[in-house]
Amino acid sequence: MLFVDKPQGLTSHDVVARARRALDTRKVGHAGTLDPMATGLLTLGVGPATRLLTYLVGLDKTYETTLRLGVATTTDDADGEPIGAPDPAALDAVTSARLEQGIRSLTGEIEQVPSAVSAIKVDGRRAYDRVRAGEEVALAARNVTVSAFTVLDVRRHATGIDVDARIDCSSGTYIRALARDLGADLGVGGHLTALRRTRVGPFPVSGAVQVDDIASTALVAPAEIAARLFPVLSVSGDQARDLGHGKTLALPATSADAEPVAAVDAHGRLVALVSVRAGVGRTLVGFPQEVAG
Structure with a gap:
């Protein structure tokens, strides 16, 4: 994910275009349009993280x-x-x-x-x-x-x-x-x-970069974003693989029902957003680990 402090005079699409050039990828989208006259926080999804944008659009x-x-x-x-x-x-x-x-x-x-x-x-x-x-x-x-x-x-x-x-x-x-x-x-x-x-939502403009400073070093890991928004479920390597294949997870019966829950592996990577119901975890959205290009 990328947080940008949009300057006056640029459209939200202009910022997306700059991010695509700076990060050398077409897989960039934004959540929440800002008019050209407006400034401030524009949230961008990059690569698989674009799948998180749906959950950012509705934030206050x-x-x-x-x-x-x-x-x-x-x-x-x-x-x-x-x-x-x-x-x-x-x-x-x-x-x-x-x-x-x-x-x-x-x-x-x-x-x-x-x-x-x-x-x-x-x-x-x-x-x-x-x-x-x-x-x-x-x-x-x-x-x-x-x-x-x-x-x-x-x-x-x-x-x-x-x-x-x-x-x-x-x-x-x-x-x-x-x-x-x-x-x-x-x-x-x-x-x-x-x-x-x-x-x-929980993201202030003080954590955003200027348009001219867009770079891969400014990206925020999807797991960090998800952890600010949802409960976190730590998963093993085998569980991460099962989620990636669309399989369900058997969880302790004491697991609280929740949706979505961020499934994060031992390397701190967001594997999926899952629904937990009656001790069973089911994938809602998967997050491939390959690098977007």
């Missing part, structure tokens, strides 16, 4: 962001065209108490309509491709959880109000949509001007 995340209240945009962020113009009187009506109330309404379990300029597929095509082609796109609301929406700073200026915030949320939450909905609730419009992902 932390973002640090700046929301600008005063005008909406066509993309809900600073890359879009303004919709309307700031209304000084309406902005004056956004008191600290009213702002706090608006943020509370967007905290907890909420129904959110994703931004139309998103990677969600509509009839086989990405929503953002349809919007850029001039189509009207209406996406269905989805349940998401904003577990914390913490205001770090509020700055008022002639054309708007900038709100710096730290947001902890479930996978699938659109921070741009939070800016849009907060602005709409306050009657002034809103969009995103800065976004940085600082955490994915």
Whole structure:
């Protein structure tokens, strides 16, 4: 696995392409797209470790962001065209108490309509491709959880109000949509001007490398990643071989039922993710030990 601190201006695919060149392999994928304007933690799978990405996509995340209240945009962020113009009187009506109330309404379990300029597929095509082609796109609301929406700073200026915030949320939450909905609730419009992902599950951006520093020495062993996410089952060489051949494992009857469990061999290698039920281990996903090329 590889953790990269994506800079502004690059797409997630750009980072994948750089990793493929730097590591001399086509077997690179990512979990959790970041828009070009966004920075921060991008998780990449390399070689057999791409099989772990499924389990990383759904992890909760932390973002640090700046929301600008005063005008909406066509993309809900600073890359879009303004919709309307700031209304000084309406902005004056956004008191600290009213702002706090608006943020509370967007905290907890909420129904959110994703931004139309998103990677969600509509009839086989990405929503953002349809919007850029001039189509009207209406996406269905989805349940998401904003577990914390913490205001770090509020700055008022002639054309708007900038709100710096730290947001902890479930996978699938659109921070741009939070800016849009907060602005709409306050009657002034809103969009995103800065976004940085600082955490994915138990993995902080402080452990990531810069794009120019991508190298094999920056790779994190799949077993280390799996051990941060799942219970660990130590397996012998014979058991590892059996799992590799798709056989079940007979485990002590006292083994707790769990799924998935990381089966790790004596060399510290991730052999498989397994399901443990009634003292029997069955392979869910195997991890070949050959080097990807």
